[in-house]
Amino acid sequence: MDSIKSWTAEDEAIIATNIDATECKRCAVELGYWKDDYISYFIRHADRKAPEINRGYYARVRAMEIFIHQFLERCGTKCQIINLGCGFDTLFWRLKDTTNAVSNFIELDFPAVTSKKCQIIKRNKQLLQKIANEDGEVMIRAGDLHADGYHLVGCDLRCLGSVRRALTAAGAADALPALLLAECVLVYLRGDAADALLAHLAAAFPRAALLVYEQCGLGDKFGEVMVRNLAARGCVVAGGRLRAAPAEQAARLVALGWDAARAWDMTAVWRSFPDEDRARVEALEPLDERELLQQLHAHYALTVATRGDIFADMDLNA
Numbered sequence: 109m110d111s112i113k114s115w116t117a118e119d120e121a122i123i124a125t126n127i128d129a130t131e132c133k134r135c136a137v138e139l140g141y142w143k144d145d146y147i148s149y150f151i152r153h154a155d156r157k158a159p160e161i162n163r164g165y166y167a168r169v170r171a172m173e174i175f176i177h178q179f180l181e182r183c184g185t186k187c188q189i190i191n192l193g194c195g196f197d198t199l200f201w202r203l204k205d206t207t208n209a210v211s212n213f214i215e216l217d218f219p220a221v222t223s224k225k226c227q228i229i230k231r232n233k234q235l236l237q238k239i240a241n242e243d244g245e246v247m248i249r250a251g252d253l254h255a256d257g258y259h260l261v262g263c264d265l266r267c268l269g270s271v272r273r274a275l276t277a278a279g280a281a282d283a284l285p286a287l288l289l290a291e292c293v294l295v296y297l298r299g300d301a302a303d304a305l306l307a308h309l310a311a312a313f314p315r316a317a318l319l320v321y322e323q324c325g326l327g328d329k330f331g332e333v334m335v336r337n338l339a340a341r342g343c344v345v346a347g348g349r350l351r352a353a354p355a356e357q358a359a360r361l362v363a364l365g366w367d368a369a370r371a372w373d374m375t376a377v378w379r380s381f382p383d384e385d386r387a388r389v390e391a392l393e394p395l396d397e398r399e400l401l402q403q404l405h406a407h408y409a410l411t412v413a414t415r416g417d418i419f420a421d422m423d424l425n426a
C-alpha cells in the first residue's frame with residue numbers, strides 16, 4: 109500500500125530536485141527570460157544562477173511550450189494534460205490565463221511534493237481562485253487536490269498500480285486526447301520502471317502526444333561528470349538508457365508502443381528558435397562560458413512521441 113511505503117534517502121534526493129528546478133525557473137523569470145506570474149508563489153527566493161543555466165532553462169521551457177501549442181492546435185482544448193513528476197510547475201495557471209485552458213489537467217508527483225503543492229495552493233488566493241469551479245468547490249484530502257478540471261495526486265511513477273490509481277482518481281479518460289509531459293523526470297526512474305511506464309501510457313491513450321525532456325549522450329566525459337554530479341547529490345540516474353543519442357531514445361519509444369517519435373538535442377532546438385527570440389535572450393546577460401552551454405545543449409534532448417494520426421506531424425519546425 110502506498111500509505112505505508114517508506115521513502116528512501118534516494119527518494120528524498122529526487123524530491124529535492126523539484127526545489128532546484130523551481131529555483132532555476134524563478135531566477136530565469138526574474139531576469140526576464142520568460143513570463144510566469146505564478147512561480148514566485150512556489151518558491152520564496154532564488155539565488156542568481158549562471159547565465160548558461162538560465163539559457164538552458166529558457167530553451168527547455170520554450171521547447172515544451174512550442175509542442176504544447178502544437179498539441180492544442182491539433183485537438184483544441186477538449187483534451188487532458190497529464191504532467192508526470194510535475195513538481196511545482198505552473199503550466200496549469202499559465203494556460204488558465206489564455207484561451208487554452210484544457211478540459212482536465214492532471215498533475216502527478218511523489219506525495220511529499222503534491223502535499224506541499226496543495227498547501228501552497230491553499231494558502232494563495234491567486235492560485236486557488238483559478239482552480240475553484242463556479243461553486244468554489246475544491247477537495248483537498250491526504251495531500252491530494254481534486255477540483256473540476258484540475259487534479260493533483262500523489263503517486264510513485266515507478267509503480268504502475270500507483271499510477272493507474274492516481275489517473276483513475278483524477279478522471280483520466282482514454283477517449284480524450286492526452287498530452288503527457290515528462291520534463292526532467294524519467295531520468296530518476298531506474299531500469300525497467302521508465303520503460304514500463306511509457307509502454308503503459310502508450311497502451312492507455314490511443315490519441316496522445318508525449319514530451320520527454322531529459323539527458324542524452326551521457327557516455328562521454330562530459331556526460332560522466334553529469335552522472336557523477338547527480339550521484340553526489342544522492343540521485344543514481346538511469347545511466348545506461350541516457351547514454352543513447354536522441355535518435356535512439358526516439359526509437360526506444362516506438363519499440364515501447366508509440367506510433368512515431370522524433371528527438372532533437374537542445375543544440376538543434378535552440379537553433380530552431382526564431383532569430384529575434386534568440387537575440388532577445390542573448391541580450392539579457394553576457395555569457396562567458398559559451399562552450400559549457402554548448403556542452404549542456406548537446407547533453408539534453410527533447411523527444412516527442414505520438415499515438416494517432418492527428419499528432420503525427422508534430423515537429424520542431426512545423
Ligand SMILES: C[S@@+](CC[C@H](N)C(=O)[O-])C[C@H]1O[C@@H](n2cnc3c(N)ncnc32)[C@H](O)[C@@H]1O
Pocket residue numbers: 122123124125126129130192193194195196197216217218221263264265266290291292293296297
Ligand atoms: C527535476 S524535478 C522536475 C519538476 C518539473 N517537471 C519541472 O520540470 O519543473 C523532478 C520531479 O520528478 C518527481 N519524480 C521523480 N521520480 C518520481 C517518481 N518515481 N514518482 C513521482 N514523482 C517522481 C520529483 O519528485 C520531482 O518533483
